[in-house]
Amino acid sequence: MPRRTTKEKDMISDLPDEILVHCILCSLSIDEIFRTSILSKRWKHLWKNSSHLDFNWTRMNKSLLTRKLIATRNDAIKYGDIVKNMLHQHSGILFSCSFKHFLRLDVEVVKNLVEFVVEEKKKLSSLSLECELSYHHRRNIKYVMAEFKPKIFSSLCSLELTNYNLKLSVLSAFESCEKLKSLKLKSMFMENNIIDRILKKCLCLEKFSLIDSKGFDRLKIENQSLKTLEFLRLNVREIEVHVKELQDLVIDSLICLPKGLRIYSEKLLSFYSTYNPNAHWIWKSTDFLENCSDLLESQPTNIFRNLLTLSIDLDLNNIREAIPLSYVLLTCVHLNTLSINIPVKKATVSSEDYDYILSYPKSMFWEKREPYYFVLFNELKYVTIKGFTGKEQEVKFAELLITKSYVMEKMYIICGSTNVYKAKDLQSLPKRSSCLSIIIIDEFLWMHRMHATLLAAIQGAIRLD
Incomplete structure (x- = not known):
């Protein structure tokens, strides 16, 4: 074999700058981007064209984290200087930017950084702001949001705020937010009516997420452009939703008065409800099913x-x-996909306590309802039962769907390894649908698969950005 007289170029070096920036640099944190500048002369200034910059102080101060010290005032000043310097050096088109800063960072510094990146980078469409707080601070302190210039958020399509105290003075920043499509507020402190007033300024908002936030006890959502609404880990007295075009509703571990949740949305297509089974003061999914239908009393919607x-x-x-x-299920005349997660409880309440409400044996519960489910059997295609243990009511429910559904294509039974043999008994049942596949998955393998899918989705989103 002849000896090579010249050093071969690596494949990455053959790629054009645009590909290197879009596929590599845009997926890196700011400290990783900075390291690329020492690779070669070509890479020295390449980062300046990155369309996404992530200024995360926890990545920019690794030595501080290693020593487990609390960030000082000087650390905050250093962070502000580095960010300001890099923003001024950046010369390309910046589409998205995120700041994760110190609690000790001066409010005016945050204000100036945000206003600079929004006003100078005319193409900026996505902005994320987060104040990094220790566990102690999360319970007692919230960083007061700066009084930004009026309409400063008006050019954004996506905005995410985490760990701030929103005062009434911040409302002017949301004036003319006609481009804003996605708004996420996490671990915020706000008084009543602030959320309502913000949403009324975002006339084209399609997705709103409110997570782990406090300071208010009532929520009123009246934005008519919303398509997706998420309430995660909130403690409120009342929530009233008037969103005519709402399509997706996500609720997780909500604390609310028994009849405090009122939702008026006739076009809802997807409903997701999860809860902590060991926190008895949190609403269960059944509370939502009862309160948001006309099961207990006549409801307008x-x-x-x-x-x-x-x-x-x-x-x-x-x-x-x-x-x-x-x-x-009787009212879901168009239901295509049904997923039920059976929670694992430390102290399981026996359903035997509720037998007295039935005029027939509990084992006949789903059998008695069979004649009314003709619509469900004609539409339902995909079913997932997670946490399957092989108990009687789980088996009866699965049996009803397997033997009566005309068009069902997939049924996933997710269970622990000790219950796999019980789940396999379902595969021997006569199937009404000739297309039906009953797929049994070990819960450990399922979690591994979900983790891999989530990781792939995150990486794909980064590449798209």
Whole structure:
């Protein structure tokens, strides 16, 4: 074999600058981007064309984190100087930018950085702001949001705020937010009416997420352009939603008064409800099924009538929880996908306690409802039962769907390794649908698969940005 007389170029070096910036630099944190500048003369200034910059102080101060010290005032000043210097050096088109800063960083510095990146980078469409707080600070302190210039957010399509105290003075920053499509507020402190007033200024908002936030006890959502609404880990007295075009509703571990949640959305297509099974003061999925339908009393709107996807945490073995599910399924005339996660409880409440409400044996519960499910059997295609243990009510429910659904294509039974043999008994049942596949998955393998899927989705989103 002849000896090579010249050094071959690596494949990355043959790529054009645009590809290197879009596919590599845009997926790196700011410290990793900075390291690329020492690779070669070509890479020295390449970062200046990156369309995404992520100024995360926890990555920019690794030595500080290694020593487990609390960030000082000088650290905050250094962070501000580095960010300001890099923003001034950046010469390309910046589409998205995120700042994760110190609690000790001066409010005016945050204000100036944000206003500079928004006003100077005319193409900026996505902005994320987060004040990094210690566990102690998260309970007692919130960084007061700066009084930005009026309309400073008006050019953005996506905005995310984390760990701030929003005062009324911040409302002017949301003036003319006609381009804003996605708004996420996480771990915020706000008084009543601030959220309502912000949403009324975002006339074209399509997705709103409110997570782990406090300071208010009532929520009123009236934005008519919203398509997706997420309430995660909130403690409120009342939530009233008037969103005519709402399509996706996500609720996780909500604390609310029994009849405090009122949702008036006739076009809802997807409903997701999860909860912590060991926190008894949190609303369960069955509370939502009862309160947001006309099961208990006449309601002006049954939000489940047009559902295509229903995903809930619910104990099929508990008749008290199965009853509202059975009723809602009667109203879901277009349901295509059903996912039920049976929570694991430290102290399981026996459904035997609820037998007295039935005039027939508990084992006949789903059989008695069979004649009314003709619509469900004609539409339902995909079913997932997670946390399957092989108990009687779980088996009866699965058996009903397997033997009566005309068009069902996939049923996923996710269970622990000790219950796999019980799940396999379902595969021997006569199937009404000739297309039906019953797929049994070990729970450990399922979690591994979900983690891999999530990681791939995140990497794909980074590449798209």
